[in-house]
Amino acid sequence: MKDLISGLNKVFDSRIRLGIMSILMVNDSYDFNSLKESLNITDGNLASHLKALEDRGLIEVKKQFIGRKPNTSYNITTEGIQLFREHLNALEKLIRTH
Amino acid sequence: MENNISSAEDLKTIRKIMEDSTKFLSLSGLSGIFMGLFAIAGAMIAIFLIPGNWMILFNESLKTSTNNGTSAVALKLILDALVVLVLSVISAFYFSFRKARRSGKAFWTPVSKRLLLNLFIPLIAGGTFALILIIQRHGELIIPVFLIFYGLGLINAGKFTYSEIFYLGILEIFTGLVAALFPDLGLLFWIIGFGILHIVYGVMMYRKYEA
Numbered sequence: 001m002k003d004l005i006s007g008l009n010k011v012f013d014s015r016i017r018l019g020i021m022s023i024l025m026v027n028d029s030y031d032f033n034s035l036k037e038s039l040n041i042t043d044g045n046l047a048s049h050l051k052a053l054e055d056r057g058l059i060e061v062k063k064q065f066i067g068r069k070p071n072t073s074y075n076i077t078t079e080g081i082q083l084f085r086e087h088l089n090a091l092e093k094l095i096r097t098h
Numbered sequence: 099m100e101n102n103i104s105s106a107e108d109l110k111t112i113r114k115i116m117e118d119s120t121k122f123l124s125l126s127g128l129s130g131i132f133m134g135l136f137a138i139a140g141a142m143i144a145i146f147l148i149p150g151n152w153m154i155l156f157n158e159s160l161k162t163s164t165n166n167g168t169s170a171v172a173l174k175l176i177l178d179a180l181v182v183l184v185l186s187v188i189s190a191f192y193f194s195f196r197k198a199r200r201s202g203k204a205f206w207t208p209v210s211k212r213l214l215l216n217l218f219i220p221l222i223a224g225g226t227f228a229l230i231l232i233i234q235r236h237g238e239l240i241i242p243v244f245l246i247f248y249g250l251g252l253i254n255a256g257k258f259t260y261s262e263i264f265y266l267g268i269l270e271i272f273t274g275l276v277a278a279l280f281p282d283l284g285l286l287f288w289i290i291g292f293g294i295l296h297i298v299y300g301v302m303m304y305r306k307y308e309a
Contacts, residue, residue, distance in 0.1 A: 018108060023115055026116045027208065037207070095105050097100070
């Protein structure tokens with residue numbers, strides 16, 4: 001049992017974090033507003049989850065200006081890809097063994 | 099085991115989010131059908147505009163600078179094609195927008211922007227090339243060029259939406275190449291490529307994903 005869940009990562013416990021990681025896995029980068037629309041959550045909620053993932057080094061923030069408007073976009077780090085893959089494998093294993 | 103159910107659901111959600119963020123699935127078969135109908139209507143108007151037998155005079159009518167009055171026909175034909183283009187773009191946007199709204203999805207997303215960019219690069223190249231062909235008096239190649247570049251655009255856009263678009267693109271290119279072999283029959287290949295192929299594709303897509 002211990003072996004089964006060892007790949008599951010606490011940092012991905014929340015659905016929203018799973019959503020953020022899923023999007024960033026398959027897109028080179030994604031901006032804040034588009035993330036918000038895709039996941040259908042509030043600014044504050046999204047920002048706090050993004051902060052948590054950023055603090056763990058799983059995603060990176062890029063702030064820039066498009067014209068005069070500030071634009072914040074995110075991309076996944078190599079470590080993020082690796083940890084998320086392990087998490088997905090663990091989820092799959094968990095399903096297959098039952 | 100409850101944990102098991104939620105893992106399965108998590109995986110399903112993850113897969114769906116990954117697909118939704120990389121594929122624009124709000125394209126509607128209905129826009130294909132309407133684009134096809136507009137193209138055929140446009141061709142009928144063109145046949146009506148061309149004085150005499152269109153099979154013989156179609157290319158002649160596209161020449162903008164002759165002194166026997168055909169340039170007026172050329173302008174009318176160009177206007178006709180532009181109206182078809184505008185109506186087609188409007189119907190593509192309208193039905194996609196409607197489908198997105200009905201399924202509660204966003205219409206203007208990073209993936210829909212990427213789709214448009216990838217579609218329009220070949221289209222703008224083709225449109226500009228067609229303009230040059232008119233200036234260089236190679237009007238007989240305009241329809242093959244439209245078909246070929248449109249097909250390239252679809253293949254390019256296919257990465258960001260239903261994969262069936264890819265095969266429609268191949269067929270459009272093929273139609274364009276055959277059309278280039280029979281320059282006098284441009285209008286006929288216009289009807290096949292932009293009319294019939296669109297309608298068949300639209301009906302297939304509608305029945306597969308929307309009916």
